[in-house]
Amino acid sequence: MLGRTAGGIFWMFRYLERCENMARLLEAGHRMALTRNTGSDEEWRSVVTTAGLQSGYESRYDDYAAAHVVNYLLRDKANPTSVLAMLETARHNARMTRTALTREVWEATNIFWMRMKEALARPVRETDLPGLIAMIRQQSAQVRGALHGSMLRIDVYNFARLGTFLERADSTARILDVKYYVLLPSLSFVGSSLDNVQWETILRSVSAEHAFRWLNAGDTRPVGVAEFLILDERFPRSLAFCYQKLFGNLCYLEKDYGQRMPSHDLADEIHNGLQTQSIDAIFESGLHEFLTDFMTCNARLAGQIERDYRFYG
Amino acid sequence: MEQPTPAFDEMLRPDGGARKAYSDYAAWFEGQQLAALRKKAEEADAVFRRTGITFNVYGANEAEERLIPFDIVPRIVGAKEWSKLSRGIEQRVRAINAFLHDIYHRQEIIRAGRVPEELIAKNSAFLPAMIGFTPPGRVYTHIVGIDLVRTDDDEFYVLEDNARTPSGVSYMLENRETMMNMFPELFSAIRVREVGSYPKNLRRSLEACLPQGCDGRPVVAVLTPGIFNSAYFEHAFLADQMGAELVEGHDLRIIDGRVAMRTTQGFKPIDVLYRRVDDDYLDPMTFRPESQLGVPGIMDLYRAGKITIANAPGTGIADDKAIYSYMPEIVEFYTGEKPLLANVPTWRCAEPDALKYVLANLKELVVKEVHGSGGYGMLVGPAASKAELEAFAKKLKARPGNYIAQPTLALSTVPVLTKAGLAPRHVDLRPFVLVSPNGIEITPGGLTRVALKKGSLVVNSSQGGGTKDSWVLED
Numbered sequence: 001m002l003g004r005t006a007g008g009i010f011w012m013f014r015y016l017e018r019c020e021n022m023a024r025l026l027e028a029g030h031r032m033a034l035t036r037n038t039g040s041d042e043e044w045r046s047v048v049t050t051a052g053l054q055s056g057y058e059s060r061y062d063d064y065a066a067a068h069v070v071n072y073l074l075r076d077k078a079n080p081t082s083v084l085a086m087l088e089t090a091r092h093n094a095r096m097t098r099t100a101l102t103r104e105v106w107e108a109t110n111i112f113w114m115r116m117k118e119a120l121a122r123p124v125r126e127t128d129l130p131g132l133i134a135m136i137r138q139q140s141a142q143v144r145g146a147l148h149g150s151m152l153r154i155d156v157y158n159f160a161r162l163g164t165f166l167e168r169a170d171s172t173a174r175i176l177d178v179k180y181y182v183l184l185p186s187l188s189f190v191g192s193s194l195d196n197v198q199w200e201t202i203l204r205s206v207s208a209e210h211a212f213r214w215l216n217a218g219d220t221r222p223v224g225v226a227e228f229l230i231l232d233e234r235f236p237r238s239l240a241f242c243y244q245k246l247f248g249n250l251c252y253l254e255k256d257y258g259q260r261m262p263s264h265d266l267a268d269e270i271h272n273g274l275q276t277q278s279i280d281a282i283f284e285s286g287l288h289e290f291l292t293d294f295m296t297c298n299a300r301l302a303g304q305i306e307r308d309y310r311f312y313g
Numbered sequence: 314m315e316q317p318t319p320a321f322d323e324m325l326r327p328d329g330g331a332r333k334a335y336s337d338y339a340a341w342f343e344g345q346q347l348a349a350l351r352k353k354a355e356e357a358d359a360v361f362r363r364t365g366i367t368f369n370v371y372g373a374n375e376a377e378e379r380l381i382p383f384d385i386v387p388r389i390v391g392a393k394e395w396s397k398l399s400r401g402i403e404q405r406v407r408a409i410n411a412f413l414h415d416i417y418h419r420q421e422i423i424r425a426g427r428v429p430e431e432l433i434a435k436n437s438a439f440l441p442a443m444i445g446f447t448p449p450g451r452v453y454t455h456i457v458g459i460d461l462v463r464t465d466d467d468e469f470y471v472l473e474d475n476a477r478t479p480s481g482v483s484y485m486l487e488n489r490e491t492m493m494n495m496f497p498e499l500f501s502a503i504r505v506r507e508v509g510s511y512p513k514n515l516r517r518s519l520e521a522c523l524p525q526g527c528d529g530r531p532v533v534a535v536l537t538p539g540i541f542n543s544a545y546f547e548h549a550f551l552a553d554q555m556g557a558e559l560v561e562g563h564d565l566r567i568i569d570g571r572v573a574m575r576t577t578q579g580f581k582p583i584d585v586l587y588r589r590v591d592d593d594y595l596d597p598m599t600f601r602p603e604s605q606l607g608v609p610g611i612m613d614l615y616r617a618g619k620i621t622i623a624n625a626p627g628t629g630i631a632d633d634k635a636i637y638s639y640m641p642e643i644v645e646f647y648t649g650e651k652p653l654l655a656n657v658p659t660w661r662c663a664e665p666d667a668l669k670y671v672l673a674n675l676k677e678l679v680v681k682e683v684h685g686s687g688g689y690g691m692l693v694g695p696a697a698s699k700a701e702l703e704a705f706a707k708k709l710k711a712r713p714g715n716y717i718a719q720p721t722l723a724l725s726t727v728p729v730l731t732k733a734g735l736a737p738r739h740v741d742l743r744p745f746v747l748v749s750p751n752g753i754e755i756t757p758g759g760l761t762r763v764a765l766k767k768g769s770l771v772v773n774s775s776q777g778g779g780t781k782d783s784w785v786l787e788d
Contacts, residue, residue, distance in 0.1 A: 003575045004564050095365065096540050098549040099559045103364075110365050155577060257578050309577040 005097045006159045007311025012093035012109075013163035015086040016143060021171040022073060022083050023136040025050055028204035030129055032197070033066060043201075044069040050178045050205070053079065070129060075120040083136065084120050087113050100156045104146035112139035155256060158249040159309070165249070166302050169242035170295060175205045176229055177291040183222040184287065199225045206237045226287065227279040239294065243271040246301075253309075261308035266301050270294075321465050321725040322737050323388070334391040334786060337503045347734055353495050354385050354730055360494075366487050368774065369543045382779035383488060384729040385495065388740060388761035392788040398461070398469060398744075399755045401654030404644060406457050406746050406753055409476055409631045411647035413453040416630055417443045427642045436636075437684070438629030440592060442599050446616050448625040450522035450750040455587075455623035456515070457746040458482075458759075461654075463725040470657045470722065471640070472741060476632040477624060478589050481760040481780075482745050483547035486511060486554075488782040489758075504787035506757035512554030514747055514754055519555075519585045521749040522621050531584035533557040534574060536565075538590050538606045543775075548589050557587070562594075565608045572611055572620050585621040586611075592626045634683045634717050635661065657722060663714040671718040672709065675702050678718045679770075680709065693770055695721050724770055727781065729763060739764045741772050742783060757785035 029047035033040030041064040048057045048069055060078055061068045075084045091113040094106055101109075116139070119132060151157045176183070179202050199222060203209040212219075212228055215235075233240045250267050254260050282290045306312065319327075324335045331339035358380060361367070367378040390398070415421050416433060423430045433439050458479030460472040489508050493500055516533060523531040537548035539561050552559035564574050565583075573580035588595060594604040599612040614620050630636065636643075638659040644652040660667035662680075671678060675694050682690040692705045709716055726737035744759035761781040762772035772778040 001577055002558060002560065002564055003577050004561070006577045092540065095545070095549070098365075099553040106365065107363055111363055114362070159577075259578070310575050310579070313575070 001100060001155055003310030003312070005100050006155070006309050007306065008093040008097040009100060009156060009159045010163040010305070010311065012090045012097065013160045014167040015090040015093070016109075016112075016140060017164045017167040018081070018171070019083050019086050019090070019136060020140040021168070022051060022086075023133045023140075024207050025175070025205050026070065026073060026129070027133045028201055029069075030066075030133075031204060032201050036197070040066060046178065046201070048073070050175055051081075052174065053081065066126060067123075070124050070126070074124055074132065084116060087116050102146065102150040104150040105143065108139075108143040108146040112143060115139060153252075155253060158252045161249045162246060162305060165242040165245045166298060166305075168237060169239050169246075169298050172206055172229055172237050172239055172242070173291050173295050173298065175202060176226065177288065177295070180287045180291060183226045184283075202229070208235060208237065211235055223279055223283060226282070230282065231274060231277070231279060240274045243267070243274050247271045250305075261304075263301060263304040263308045266297070266304055270297050270301065320723045320737070320739065321463065323463070323725050323727045323740075324386075324735075325728070334389045334394075338387065338389060338499070341499060341502065342735075350385065350730055351732070354383075357383050357385060357491050357495060360491055361487070364487070366483070366546055368546065369541055381484065381774045382765055383491065384763055384765075384779050384781050385492070386728050386730055386735065386781065387492065387784045388727045388742070388763075388781045389784045389786065390742075390758070392786050394467075395757060395785045398654075399757075401469070401652070402459050402744060402746060402755055403753045404648055404650065404653050405459065405471065405474070405640070406454065406748060408640075408644040408647045409457065409474060410451075410453050410748060412643050413476075413625070413628055413631050414447065414451065415647070417627065418445065418447075422643065422646050425646065427646050428636075428639050432635055432639075433630065436630060436633060438592075438627070438633050440627035440630075442612055442616075443625070443627035448522070449524045449618065449621045452522050452623075452748050452750060453625045453628050454631070455519060455522060455625075455748055456482075457748065458743045459654075459746065461742045461744070462657075462722055463740075463742070464723055465725075468655070470655050472657060473634075473637065474632040474640070475743070476628045477591065479743070479745065480544045480547055480589075481743055481762075482511060482756075483550040484780050485745065485756070485758065485760045485783065486550075488760075488780055492782040503784075505784045506787055508756050508758050511745065511756050512551060514756075515551065515587075516555040516557070518747040518749040518751075518754065519587055519621070519623055521751055522623065523584055524618050524621050526618070527584045532582065533585045533587065534560045534583045536560055536562070536586055536588040536590050536607075538562075538594070542589075544589065551587070558583075562590070562604075562606045562608060565611075567608065567610045567614065570614065570617075570619060572608055572614055583620060585623065587623045592629060595622070595626060634681055635663075638717065657719045660718040662709060662716040662718060667718075668709070668713045671716075672706055675706060675709075677721060679721055680705065680716050680718045683715055683717060691771075693721070696768075696770070721770065727761070727763065729765065729779075729781075736767070738767070739770050739772065740781070758783040 025047055029043050032043040036043065044064040044066055048054055051073060056079060057072055072079050074082055076082050079085065091109055094101060094109045098106055115135060119135060124132060147160060179198055200209060202225060203212050206229065208229065216224055216228065228235060228238065230239050232238050233244055235241055246267050250264050254264055324331060326332055361380050361383060367380055369378060412422065422428050423433065454476045456479060458475035458481065460475065461469050462472050463469050485508055519533055520531050533555065535548055535552040535557050537545060537559055549559055558574060560574050565572055566575065566580065568580045571582035572586065573582045590606045593600045594606040596607050596609060596612040597604045598609045615622050638661055640656050641652050660671050662668045662671055671680065678694045680692040724739040727740045728735035729738045740761050740763045742759050742761050745756050747754040761783040762778050763781055764770060764772045765777060765779045
């Protein structure tokens, strides 16, 4: 396949993943804003920070009113990574790589874009938010379903998955990092209602509240939440899960192309680290440091894949 | 606008009965509810949108992607009419290829005084880079689209030859696909010749023109200007259907004397390039230096026989509107036969007598730019206002050599489905022709374009025209 096509597919699925993550983030933020008795602005600020859009946002708005944040993240033309803008890019890439996709995947992506474009044509009111989030979730699932159900398991599919999991790993790490301090075993916070609410936000941001309860009922240690999101290979948004997948996708390419590339070594290294480290060791050497380091490695891997498979030249 | 004579209705006779080719369809139509058919038409639109069968309009911003309106009433051609038509098309396409070979070699037709030399020498569509070179398989126009109009039961005219990169074939295929999904019962009741093997035939036809020294299965790629091109959907569609790579100029580079595409595993040579990029943009080293769409140096490799380019560069000299008026002579010169398909009578405004006539009769004529396409820069006399006529007369006088004029033909009509039921609209037909060393292959049917405005004669999609599925009946 063409390097440009591989790159197009890779980024298409990164953007689709990012759209979905944004929806989860908005959902968690909204829920927190509704259930807290003090002002909701703090929650919305945290949502914007987690999305990594603080400076862009603040150059446009002076407050963190729900309506502003929601519209900025979903549809504001001034935000190049609004959900609508990212969907547009994903669909643009899908058109560009149309021959590598099945009709099902293309149509699901096109319909996703058509629906959202229509739904986001006007400013979003708070009452619309749950419906919109449900729509993003549903449409994302359609694309994913079409991908799994109709695509050949060849290089194309593996590049799509690489994009998905690199993006997802970055997103989960970022969510953890923004709130890492509430997970630290600091004496002053233990048992206070603040951190319970904060852990819940973290879990909700990755749609993990149910999964966490299912596996760890009764575990109220903040370290448990961190362990779950970093090291538990059973949870599909954990860092360990993402790297288990990335490792597999790269193995496929190595075997299929008959050539081992530098990205394979890099992925192995990160993957091994996640398999062998304990959560205590991570806390010992610093959760924030671990997460920052992880995000740097993750980005380096993405860049290496780009070069190894000639996305741009 | 008012028609001077009533146009030929392909479905209905003046007494209201259905013509032979439409008899089965008309019988089926009798039993349908208008409301249900209107609903089907809306469904078809939704299908086209979802599938992304859209085209981009040059210069339009926000509403960048549009649908070409699709009408659900088929255009039907009987078996006998088709076989006569296809003989004419084959003859014409054969002549076009012989003409191209001659014009880039000995130019016998000029020596014989049948075509004026300056028409070739001064024509920007003539590529000196092609002189003395014979493309692989001796094929110049691998794909041709012949635009036909009908004026009577038995009268077809060639309006235009498209010998460069004719487009529209994806609509032919998708229209049929849509019709079969919506009205399967029609296809069980009526034997319609299939068109779906076109992509397979195209691939086979291109492979048959492989460059010398290519062993094994040739690597075929489709070269597109990119996603913003108005025909991008078609480029992607054909590449997909042929199992070929869809490449852009920046994917290609010359490596070890071959044109190669950048894949995830390094550069891979291409044997046959079906390019949907104009000559001018194909090679910045030979043509437009600023072009980003082509491959620097590809013309040198082409001439060295390292790659097949389809269609060959320089074929535009055969479909130029100034050459068009010489087509009857061209057909006769190379085939030794009288042309089976008629040309529309054409005044070459470069000739003073013709210009005088055209200026005096502007209101009755259609005037076209010699190098124009897509209905741009065209005057339809009977539909033009006085001011438009005057403005155009000025342009004509300033650059007469830039224009040809033709009588306004009473184009045939085929009914379209409107809110009030069936209503006649003018149509043309573009059959698609594949040329390979093994022969000429014409897909039965083609693309029917229909002017959706009542009375309008302009069928171009860029000017509000729509399309129809085109049926050729089995014998």
